[in-house]
Amino acid sequence: MITLIHLETRLRAFAEQFGKLAVRYDQTLKHSEELETVINEYSRFVTAPDHKIAWDMLKQVELEELEPLIHQLRHQSARCVAIMEKYRALKLQDGEVQIADYFKNIEECIDKEFGRFQVTSQSKVLLVGSGSFPMTPLLIAKRTGAEVVGIDIDAEAITLGRKVVETLGAGLNIRLEQLLLEDLAYTKQATHIIFSSTVANKYDLLDQLHALTNEQVVVAMRYGDQLKSLFNYPMKETDRRKWKLVDNILRPDDVFDIALYQKVL
Ligand SMILES: C[S@@+](CC[C@H](N)C(=O)[O-])C[C@H]1O[C@@H](n2cnc3c(N)ncnc32)[C@H](O)[C@@H]1O
Structure with a gap:
């Protein structure tokens, strides 16, 4: 031990x-x-x-x-x-x-990401923290045909990420932007939103998203508690008037788990 x-x-x-x-x-x-x-x-x-x-x-x-x-x-x-x-x-x-x-780990998780709220070709997916190698947008767009927009605060990640998408995602409906959620018109249209686990202020952004999104949206919050909190920002309580936890997908073999939220209407 x-x-x-x-x-x-x-x-x-x-x-x-x-x-x-x-x-x-x-x-x-x-x-x-x-x-x-x-x-x-x-x-x-x-x-x-x-x-x-x-x-x-x-x-x-x-x-x-x-x-x-x-x-x-x-x-x-x-x-x-x-x-x-x-x-x-x-x-x-x-x-x-x-x-x-590490990448295999993320890739294997994508199928389970939204539990019963599956992404279809009609979905509009938004990823917060798309990174320099946007595997999540590539895999979702490739597997489902959905439109995917990724945002990142790091200009270099957007530049590198766009080159990766050009190389690996030709013909896929993927856009990467260095924009804040409130400055992106797509935020209102999104049906599925994913937060990268390593976005430090993800729960503040979730709180802010309540006013910026439509009523049907499902949010997948990647997180890690206990031992996994060494590698991930952990789960936090949400404002009960805004977001309800509708599923918690625990993945013992993977570096992060996924909490699913829907709006309290
Ligand atoms: C490890 S990476 C991306 C995840 C991975 N590429 C994927 O597809 O799942 C996390 C990214 O989040 C970005 N990030 C951190 N805080 C952010 C924020 N508040 N808004 C947007 N992006 C953020 C970082 O710049 C970094 O590129």
């Missing part, structure tokens, strides 16, 4: 590696292999069943002790995953297509 000391030592080692690798990104592929290795190790760490058991047995006081480190790792790993997507986009430009474990 993994002890608190062992856990803390592993986590501090990850924090040190993430810290180093994040500042090394220089728009080349020089440090890509190293980052990919650490992210894959980290993905395995947060999904390992024995780590989950050990984590669930931690006492409240032990968790409180770890809290600053958990916050730091969540922030650092989000940054490093965004960089890993940049590397993957740059590799594609170099003609190299490679799917790391």
Whole structure:
């Protein structure tokens, strides 16, 4: 059984590696292999069943002790995953297509994303935090024929993402924009909205979305609690007058889970 000391030592080692690798990104592929290795190790760490058991047995006081480190790792790993997507986009430009474990994980999740609220060819899907390698828009558009719009606050992610879509998604109805939800006319038309798990303010944005969306919209909030909160921003309570939780899709083998919300009418 993994002890608190062992856990803390592993986590501090990850924090040190993430810290180093994040500042090394220089728009080349020089440090890509190293980052990919650490992210894959980290993905395995947060999904390992024995780590989950050990984590669930931690006492409240032990968790409180770890809290600053958990916050730091969540922030650092989000940054490093965004960089890993940049590397993957740059590799594609170099003609190299490679799917790391983390990406397989996301790809496998897409079929389950909306539970009983399936995406059809008539759906209008909006992704908040589309990233530099927009797998979610590509897979949804390819599998369902739906229109997909992705937004991101990072200009480089939009530029790289558009090149990826040009290369892998020719003929698909995908648009990427560096726009805020309130400045995008599509927000009102969207039937399905997905939040990337590593968007830090996703629950503030969900609250804001209540006034910006139509009555039928379904929101898939990717999140991670407990052990998975090391790699994801966790689930939060919503304003009960605005959003109700209609499903909670738990995926033990995957890095994040999915909470589905509908509007309280
Ligand atoms: C790991 S990535 C994208 C997920 C992945 N490409 C997918 O298709 O599921 C997360 C992205 O969210 C973006 N992001 C973070 N906060 C955001 C916000 N408030 N609004 C929009 N994008 C945001 C980051 O810039 C980053 O590119």
